[in-house]
Amino acid sequence: MTTRACRRDVTIVGAGPVGIVLAILLAQRGYEVDVYEGHPDPRVNPRPGGRSINLTLAERGWQGLRAAGLEDVIKAMSLPLRGRMIHAADGELRFHPYTPAGDSIYSVPRSELTKRLLDFAEEYPEVSIRFGHHCRAVDVEACTVSIVTSGGERIDARPSRVLAADGAFSSVRRSLLRNPGFSFYQRLSPISYRELRVPPTAAGEFAFAPHALHLWPRGEGMIVGFPNLDRSFTISVFMPTQGETSFASLSDRRTLEAFMFTSCGDLLAHMDDVAHDFFNGTPAPLLSSGCAPWVHGGWLALIGDAAHTLVPFLGQGLNAGLEDCRTLAECLDDANDRWDKALAVFEDERLANGEAVIGLAEKHFDELARGARDPLFLVRRVIEERLHAIAPDRFVPLYTMVAFGSRPYREIAAVRARQEALLDRLMSVPDIGDRLHDEEIWRLARSELNALETVDESLVSDLEEALPLGALHPVATVT
Amino acid sequence: MTTRACRRDVTIVGAGPVGIVLAILLAQRGYEVDVYEGHPDPRVNPRPGGRSINLTLAERGWQGLRAAGLEDVIKAMSLPLRGRMIHAADGELRFHPYTPAGDSIYSVPRSELTKRLLDFAEEYPEVSIRFGHHCRAVDVEACTVSIVTSGGERIDARPSRVLAADGAFSSVRRSLLRNPGFSFYQRLSPISYRELRVPPTAAGEFAFAPHALHLWPRGEGMIVGFPNLDRSFTISVFMPTQGETSFASLSDRRTLEAFMFTSCGDLLAHMDDVAHDFFNGTPAPLLSSGCAPWVHGGWLALIGDAAHTLVPFLGQGLNAGLEDCRTLAECLDDANDRWDKALAVFEDERLANGEAVIGLAEKHFDELARGARDPLFLVRRVIEERLHAIAPDRFVPLYTMVAFGSRPYREIAAVRARQEALLDRLMSVPDIGDRLHDEEIWRLARSELNALETVDESLVSDLEEALPLGALHPVATVT
Numbered sequence: 010m011t012t013r014a015c016r017r018d019v020t021i022v023g024a025g026p027v028g029i030v031l032a033i034l035l036a037q038r039g040y041e042v043d044v045y046e047g048h049p050d051p052r053v054n055p056r057p058g059g060r061s062i063n064l065t066l067a068e069r070g071w072q073g074l075r076a077a078g079l080e081d082v083i084k085a086m087s088l089p090l091r092g093r094m095i096h097a098a099d100g101e102l103r104f105h106p107y108t109p110a111g112d113s114i115y116s117v118p119r120s121e122l123t124k125r126l127l128d129f130a131e132e133y134p135e136v137s138i139r140f141g142h143h144c145r146a147v148d149v150e151a152c153t154v155s156i157v158t159s160g161g162e163r164i165d166a167r168p169s170r171v172l173a174a175d176g177a178f179s180s181v182r183r184s185l186l187r188n189p190g191f192s193f194y195q196r197l198s199p200i201s202y203r204e205l206r207v208p209p210t211a212a213g214e215f216a217f218a219p220h221a222l223h224l225w226p227r228g229e230g231m232i233v234g235f236p237n238l239d240r241s242f243t244i245s246v247f248m249p250t251q252g253e254t255s256f257a258s259l260s261d262r263r264t265l266e267a268f269m270f271t272s273c274g275d276l277l278a279h280m281d282d283v284a285h286d287f288f289n290g291t292p293a294p295l296l297s298s299g300c301a302p303w304v305h306g307g308w309l310a311l312i313g314d315a316a317h318t319l320v321p322f323l324g325q326g327l328n329a330g331l332e333d334c335r336t337l338a339e340c341l342d343d344a345n346d347r348w349d350k351a352l353a354v355f356e357d358e359r360l361a362n363g364e365a366v367i368g369l370a371e372k373h374f375d376e377l378a379r380g381a382r383d384p385l386f387l388v389r390r391v392i393e394e395r396l397h398a399i400a401p402d403r404f405v406p407l408y409t410m411v412a413f414g415s416r417p418y419r420e421i422a423a424v425r426a427r428q429e430a431l432l433d434r435l436m437s438v439p440d441i442g443d444r445l446h447d448e449e450i451w452r453l454a455r456s457e458l459n460a461l462e463t464v465d466e467s468l469v470s471d472l473e474e475a476l477p478l479g480a481l482h483p484v485a486t487v488t
Numbered sequence: 489m490t491t492r493a494c495r496r497d498v499t500i501v502g503a504g505p506v507g508i509v510l511a512i513l514l515a516q517r518g519y520e521v522d523v524y525e526g527h528p529d530p531r532v533n534p535r536p537g538g539r540s541i542n543l544t545l546a547e548r549g550w551q552g553l554r555a556a557g558l559e560d561v562i563k564a565m566s567l568p569l570r571g572r573m574i575h576a577a578d579g580e581l582r583f584h585p586y587t588p589a590g591d592s593i594y595s596v597p598r599s600e601l602t603k604r605l606l607d608f609a610e611e612y613p614e615v616s617i618r619f620g621h622h623c624r625a626v627d628v629e630a631c632t633v634s635i636v637t638s639g640g641e642r643i644d645a646r647p648s649r650v651l652a653a654d655g656a657f658s659s660v661r662r663s664l665l666r667n668p669g670f671s672f673y674q675r676l677s678p679i680s681y682r683e684l685r686v687p688p689t690a691a692g693e694f695a696f697a698p699h700a701l702h703l704w705p706r707g708e709g710m711i712v713g714f715p716n717l718d719r720s721f722t723i724s725v726f727m728p729t730q731g732e733t734s735f736a737s738l739s740d741r742r743t744l745e746a747f748m749f750t751s752c753g754d755l756l757a758h759m760d761d762v763a764h765d766f767f768n769g770t771p772a773p774l775l776s777s778g779c780a781p782w783v784h785g786g787w788l789a790l791i792g793d794a795a796h797t798l799v800p801f802l803g804q805g806l807n808a809g810l811e812d813c814r815t816l817a818e819c820l821d822d823a824n825d826r827w828d829k830a831l832a833v834f835e836d837e838r839l840a841n842g843e844a845v846i847g848l849a850e851k852h853f854d855e856l857a858r859g860a861r862d863p864l865f866l867v868r869r870v871i872e873e874r875l876h877a878i879a880p881d882r883f884v885p886l887y888t889m890v891a892f893g894s895r896p897y898r899e900i901a902a903v904r905a906r907q908e909a910l911l912d913r914l915m916s917v918p919d920i921g922d923r924l925h926d927e928e929i930w931r932l933a934r935s936e937l938n939a940l941e942t943v944d945e946s947l948v949s950d951l952e953e954a955l956p957l958g959a960l961h962p963v964a965t966v967t
Contacts, residue, residue: 186674188773189678189679189728189729190729191676192673192675193673194671194672194674195671195673197665197668197671199669200668250669251668294666294669
C-alpha cells in the first residue's frame with residue numbers, strides 16, 4: 010500500500026443532502042473530510058428561485074439517515090404522507106392510501122433539509138465545508154481537482170480520494186466526458202416543471218389535508234402538492250414545454266388563470282398570485298441521465314445524482330442517493346477501509362441498481378401519461394389492482410416495492426417485468442374491457458399468479474441479458 | 489403553406505463527404521444551397537494531422553454516390569478490396585475473400601475524396617461553400633444559426649432549412665442538448681487509435697497486396713492497413729489507451745519499436761520512422777454516439793455522423809451517412825418538396841436504422857476482441873462458418889449483409905439476433921469444442937437452420953420491443 014492509500018483525507022464535491030450525509034458517515038469513520046460547494050452557505054444566503062422539487066423520504070432514505078444517526082431529527086422536521094389525494098377538475102377528492110398497512114413517505118423541503126444537515130455535519134471537527142468553492146474539473150491521470158473560488162482564486166488540489174456528489178449537472182462528470190472508456194447519456198423530457206407555493210390559510214391552517222400528497226392529474230401534465238411543516242404547500246407544475254396545454258401555450262396571466270380556474274379551481278383559490286411565480290423564470294425540463302464507470306483511477310467516484318439522475322415521479326432521487334451513501338460506508342467497513350476494494354464493490358452493487366431505478370422512474374411516468382391518453386390503460390390498472398387484491402404478497406405494486414422496502418432496484422425491475430408480462434397476457438384476452446366482472450378472467454388470473462415465482466438471481470440475470478444495462482431507451486423521449 | 493415553406497434555400501453545416509453529397513443532391517433538385525464549413529478549404533490548406541481513418545465505400549455508399557451521379561468518378565479514385573489479409577506475428581499470411589462471388593469494398597483516403605467531391609459540388613451554380621465559417625449554435629425556437637468566421641466576424645443567419653452534417657462532435661447537436669425532449673448518448677471506447685503511413689517501396693510498388701484490407705490482430709488491439717491509389721498504405725493502429733499493451737505502455741521509441749519488431753515485423757520493415765508518426769499527437773478514443781429526435785422544429789435535421797457516430801469496425805460510418813443522403817433526397821421527391829413531411833419520413837426511416845448500425849458496429853468489435861481472449865469464441869466462429877457453408881442463403885454472415893447489400897440495418901440486426909440465438913443453442917451442447925466433427929451436431933444444426941425463417945416486419949418489431957431503440961448499452965463500454 011502506498012502512503013497515499015494510507016492517508017485518511019477525503020474530498021467531497023457538492024454539499025447537497027447526499028454530499029453532507031456522506032461527509033458525516035466518513036467523519037464517523039475517522040476520515041478528514043473536505044467538502045467543496047460552489048454555492049454560498051444556504052444558511053447565510055438562501056438561494057432565490059432554486060428549482061428543486063420538494064423531497065420525499067422513503068425507506069431507503071431513512072436507512073441512509075439512520076446509518077448516520079440522523080433519522081429522528083430529520084423525521085421531526087418532515088411530514089408523513091399516507092397516500093395520494095386526487096383532485097378532480099370539479100373539486101371532488103379521492104384518497105388512495107399507499108398501503109393498507111398505512112405506510113407513509115415523508116415530505117421535507119430541500120432547503121430546510123440541507124440547512125439542518127449542514128448544522129449536523131459541522132458538529133464533526135473532521136468535516137470542513139468550503140462554500141463558494143466551485144469544482145471545475147478533475148484530471149484522473151494527474152489526480153488533481155481544479156477549484157475556482159467565488160473570489161476568482163484558482164486552487165489545484167491533490168486529494169487522496171474524491172467523491173463527486175455534485176448533482177444532475179455534475180462538473181466532475183462533465184470533465185470525464187472525453188476519457189477513454191467513459192459512457193454517458195442524458196434524456197431530456199418534453200415535460201418541464203415550475204414550482205409554486207400555497208401559503209397557510211388566513212386561519213393559519215393547511216389549505217389541504219396535510220397527510221397526503223396532492224395530485225391534480227390533467228392530460229399530459231400534472232400538478233403535485235407537498236405539505237410543509239410551516240403549513241404551506243410546495244406546488245410542482247409538470248407540463249409539456251410545447252403543445253396544446255403547455256408552458257408555451259399558457260403564456261400570459263389571463264390564459265394561465267383561465268386554465269387554473271377551469272381545471273384546478275380548488276388550488277387557484279388558495280394561491281396569492283399564481284402568475285407571479287409561474288412567469289418568474291423559465292420552466293426546466295425533467296431529466297434522466299446515467300453514466301459508467303462511476304469509479305475512475307481507483308480514487309474518484311461519482312455518487313448520487315451525479316451518477317444517476319432520475320425523473321421525479323417515483324420520488325426516489327434522494328432516496329437512491331442516500332442508499333448510495335449507506336452502501337459506500339458499508340463497503341468501506343467490509344473492506345477495512347481499503348478504498349480501491351470498497352469503491353470497486355460499491356460500483357458493482359450500485360451501478361446496475363442505479364440504471365434500474367432510472368428506467369423504473371421513466372416507465373412509471375410513461376404509465377401515468379399513458380393512463381391519461383388511453384382508456385384501455387385504465388382497464389389495465391383495474392386488473393392490476395385486482396391482482397394485488399387477489400394475491401397481496403405475490404403481486405405487489407411497483408410503488409410499494411420501491412418506496413416501502415429496500416429490495417435492490419434491479420430485482421424490482423425484474424419482478425415488474427414479470428408483472429407486465431402477466432398484464433400483457435390478460436390484456437390480450439378479447440374484449441377484456443367488457444369482461445372485468447367475468448369470473449373466468451379471474452380464474453385465469455389466479456392460475457397465472459400461481460406461476461409467478463419468487464424472483465431469484467437467475468431471473469435477474471436473464472432479464473438483464475434481454476434488457477441490458479440502460480436498455481431503457483437512450484434515444485427515446487421520456488414520455 | 490407559409491412563404492418560408494416555399495423558399496428554395498437550404499443551409500448545410502459541414503463540408504465533409506456527407507454535407508457535400510447532400511449539397512449536390514439538393515442542387516440537382518433546384519435548391520439554392522449554402523454550405524458552412526469551419527475549416528479552411530482542404531484543396532488550398534490541407535489539414536495537418538487529420539485523424540480520420542481511411543474510408544471504405546460499400547454498397548450503401550455507392551448507392552448514395554450513384555444517386556448524385558458520382559459513382560464512376562469516385563470509383564476511379566478508389567481501390568477495390570476483395571477480402572481481408574491476416575498477418576500473423578511470424579509474417580504468415582492468410583487471405584479471406586469477403587464473399588465467394590468476389591464482392592469488393594473500396595478504399596479511398598478521406599482527404600482525397602473530400603477534395604474531389606468539393607470540385608464536383610462547385611460545378612453547380614446553386615451551391616455556395618463558405619470555408620472558415622464555423623457554426624457555433626442553432627436556436628430552434630428563433631430559427632437562427634450563429635456562425636463565427638475565421639476572421640472573428642459573427643453572423644446570425646435565418647435559413648429556411650438547416651441540415652447539420654457537422655460530424656461526430658457536431659456543434660449543432662451540442663446546442664440542442666438542453667432542449668426539452670432531446671436525448672443524447674455517447675460511449676467512448678477504451679480503444680484509441682493513431683494513423684501511420686507505409687510509403688510505396690523503393691521500386692515504387694505497393695508494400696503489401698493491394699487488393700486486400702490488411703489486418704494485424706494483436707490481443708486487445710489491432711492494426712489495419714488500407715491501400716491507396718498512390719501505392720502507399722494508410723495504417724490505423726487500434727489499441728487500449730491504458731493497460732499492458734497500450735498507447736500508455738508503448739510510451740517511448742524503444743518500447744514501441746521492440747513491440748512492432750516482435751509482433752508485426754513485416755509492417756515495421758516498410759515504415760520510415762514509426763515512432764515519429766506514433767508519438768506525433770495523442771491517440772483519440774473511438775466513439776459511438778446517438779441522439780433523438782433528429783428533426784427539430786420542422787426546419788432543422790441532423791444527418792450523418794452528427795446523428796449517428798459509429799465505431800469503425802464495420803466500415804459503415806460514411807456508408808450510413810451516404811444512405812441518409814440518398815434517403816432524404818428520395819423523401820423530398822416523394823413529398824413533392826414538402827420539407828415538413830419529407831423530414832418526418834426521413835427521421836422515421838433512418839433513426840431506427842442509425843440506432844441499429846451503431847449497435848451492430850459495437851457488437852462486431854466486441855466479437856473481434858472476445859475472439860482474442862476466449863478460445864470458446866473461436867469454436868463459435870468455426871460453427872458460424874460451417875452454418876454458412878451448410879446454408880449459404882439462410883445463414884448469411886453479418887459483414888456480407890451489411891456491406892454487400894442495402895437491407896435496412898434494423899432488419900439485419902433482427903436477423904443477426906436470430907443467428908446469435910442459434911449459435912447460443914449450439915454452443916450450449918456439452919463439450920461442443922471437442923465435437924465439431926460429430927455429425928450429430930450438424931444434423932442438429934441443419935434442423936435448426938430449417939427453422940430460421942425469413943425475417944419479416946413482425947419479427948423486427950418483436951425484437952425492438954425486447955431490445956428497444958438504443959438498447960445497446962448506453963452505459964456499457966464499447967469492448
